[in-house]
Amino acid sequence: MMRGRLREGALLFPGISWLFVFFAAPLAIIFVVSLGQRDAYGGAVLDKGLSFANYLRALEPSFLPTVANSLKYATATTLLAIGISYPIAYWISRHGGRRKGLLLILVMLPFWTSWVIRTYAWMIILRDNGVLNGVLQATGITHDPLILLNTDFAVVLGMTYGFLPFSILPLYVSIDRVDVSVVAAARDLYSSPGQAFRHVTLPLTMPGVIAASLLTFIPAIGDFVTPDILGGAQTTTIAKVIQSLFLSARDWPFGAALGFLLILATVIGTVSTLRILRAEVIG
Amino acid sequence: MTDRQPSGEELARLQALMAVPLSRRRLLQRAAGLGALAVIAPAAAACGTAASPSPASSPSPTAAPQPSASAGASTPAAPTAQPTPQPKPEAELFVYNYADYIGDTTIADFEAKYGVKVTYDFFDTYDTMTAKIADGHSGYDVTFVTSVDVPGFFKNGLVQPLDLALIPNRANLAAEWANPGYDPDNAHSMPYMWWTTGVAYDSARVSGEPTSWKTLWDPAYKGHLAMLDDYRETFAAALIQLGFSANTVSDTELDAALALLQQQKPLLRTYTADDIGALASGDVWVCHAWAADARQAMAERPTIKYYLPEEGAIRGSDTMVLLAGAQHPIAAQLFIDFMLDASVSAANTNKTGYMGPNEAARTFIDPSILSDPTLNPGEAAIAKLQELLDLGPDLAKYHDRWSKLRAGA
């Protein structure tokens, strides 16, 4: 008994150390820094007394619009990514045949190019004299160039594009695990293709949908590069504010406080989402 | 004070791939932007935008691709013996600079003259450099620091005082640079290049000849205006327009500047880190911009013009510093001295397009640069320029308001 328990402990050790070194410890450091003060040249000072003053600053209403922006982009990105990924993943799983592996590699292919370069490519497409406006004007759909770059549209587009593989892969895995005969059974039991999807395939792939949503929403809420490159003056996100607090303002304690709150909100949101969904799935 | 920082590896790949001219500042954004531009622009043109000139088709004259012997990682060799104050340089020297911010043969000439082997590395962003030197063990001897940061870097022990006896070429400096406000008597830094921050606009889009900062607040250009994503510069634009000092620490003055910027924000397309790209692409018609960047944008879009607003503008400069913990201080200071040599300094200016503080170099500088008011504004214009100063703890007043500006609805 004792030995079994010891062995279990030994097996858990690498995982727990990993979590500690790469999650708990940095989080603790962020939290401690967030209690400190900024010194004149950008250092974090902890010996002048610790306080929650930075958290009070973080809760100022002036940050609400960026939080709202972040939530807006992350939500829109997640919905779009799931909406686009599901049919793709479904098609690969059901009709990919022997080419499934190849198709999945194609999904991952954009990752072989630097993410920044791919995002810049969207700039070329979206700007006033860009490809998209060129097409719109050439086909007579618009006369003057539309302002596409530096807008909410561009940010959501760029994020959706960037996070698509993160939603396709978990969806593919969960769709591929659904026994086709279960869908056939639904058809046999008087379901149209749409009803079979709604009552069987979708509930059975819900874990994949949740995984894909989390894998899209969480990075999207922390993304500052896309809003920075494709966004404009009106698209500041909370992550961008944090990033500029760390890098250009060198106000680490305040940045740490905002960052800690963001992580906290993400963790609480994720855990409660999973709780609710698990309760629902198990019934 | 750049904001984004893709990896050096990405940058190196981009440079190799695109052979794009990289300017002194914000080189990453620029490189990536122009690089992608260069690749995709022909396709864009083919897709029905043929009417617009392809902005990336001709490389900027100021910046032909430069062979980079040591781009990428460099590991300093084992430390040599503790230097003693004698003019015999150490065998090696480690220099850390922006890419394309030096003459073509300057390093080779220095190596030949002093028999020192120079390892010359680029940093992708200013933040990368400051992060790397922050712990005092970067292994680099000399780097290039914006003048406003010099006092802070010294107070934080990042740079060490210069031995002016090793830098006789200091005598070449113009009088105003021999005793600058940020560093009296050049005790910790030697000026390298200077520039101005003003307004660039596309004369094909903007009617008349604008002369004021107010053009950046003109609702007629809504959606095509951009400010720099740099809070000191952007607040300076508002403060100067209001008639205040660009270095004010007065809360009322700063609040007034914030209000002015908040009023401007809905008109803006973006706070840009890439003023060249914003202008060259045609998305932005009036842009808060650095002079040398405006000049690069002109190379791609010839209708771009640059002016120093009549209310006044900003002048900034970069300095060369001897880093704390430098293992090769003699060679480092001989290098700084070498950079102040009249002909070397002129070669650097001729290559980069930036004016140096070097009075003696003027005779060797390309007349087209000397006569370009963008790069070398006249006495009257210079008299109206302000230099950004280190504000110590009061800097937070700027940043707090900047965060509010960016975060606000």
Place this chain on the structure above:
Amino acid sequence: MEAATNAVPEIRLRDLTKQFREVLAVDHVNLEIRTGEFFSLLGPSGCGKTTTLRMMGGLEAPTSGTVEIRGNDVTRQPPERRPVNTVFQNYALFPHLNVFENVAFGLRRRHETKDEIRRRVGDALALVRLTGLDTRSPDRLSGGQQQRVALARALVCQPMVLLLDEPLGALDLKLRKQLQVELKRIQREVGITFVYVTHDQEEALTLSDRIAVMRAGQVEQLGSPEELYDRPRNRFVAGFIGTTNILDGEVVSVSQDRSVVRLGTGELCPGPGRAPAAGQPVELAIRPEAIELRAMPGGAERASSLGGSPDGGASALRGNIEQSAYLGTGISYIVRTVGGQLVTVLCTRPADRFDTGDLVELAWEPASALVLAPTDEPGQAAAQSKTDAQEA
């Protein structure tokens, strides 16, 4: 209503064909399944029986041919519009729904009232003896219970025809026997047509009113279990249904109700009552239980003469007992004839006990020796219809 439909077959397949890329899975199958019968599609794996069933259910679209249910052509109708339900091979229960909801699934899609659903699901669960397990999750049921849920789920919709795709295939022997009995009971109780796919001939013989034996996408023989057992049309059917001895030979002489056949080994044996003309090659099928063993004088000596005579009823094979196996109901012997032919014999009379090596004579009634039709090699008959398909 029921009576009126008697004239029209419950299901009629006309030239039903399914081609999967290179494989011709079902090849011009014509079948009529009668109302209320227990009909089996029997054959080895890959013979096309499951594909045929799926085309009846609408889960597979035929390449050509038609499916009619009670005279209506449903070939183009999707599965949800056909009055049939399927019990799937691995049950295909909905893992996210409990037993009640699994069974109620089809009723909910047909918008039955709540009370109606509760009543009918209850009835269906009672029919398959699962009352009380309503809230169980399928993954917490045994294989047999899952099978019953699948059955209830299909039956609750009161289909005209129930299609069963190897429903007992995943169960162990004992459970299978038990459920066979129950299936038969249920079919009698609900009185609807069952179309049952299996590769297990014993199961098919036990359960079915009629059986279609399939091979290589075609129906080899259609008939009642007795017909298939007693009068297999060809070597394939004879071999597939039960155990049989197949002897190749040539008719030597034919008299009124007797004939003599010379086997490939040179031995003579009794031929069928109605044999082809002398000189014709024949394949004889003789069931092991139709052969009588007689002790030969000489005890354990090796049989050496070919025995029998070509001119009379005395013709019989001789051989030695090579192996014996006690089966409870009888003893199975394998006899090696003098010429070397192996023959399986089933003796049900306990009196006849032989030891290994005993010399015996094998005898059978002429009527027990069936003449098989020349065997089509798989694909040979199909070749006519396969113009562009590759040979399997």
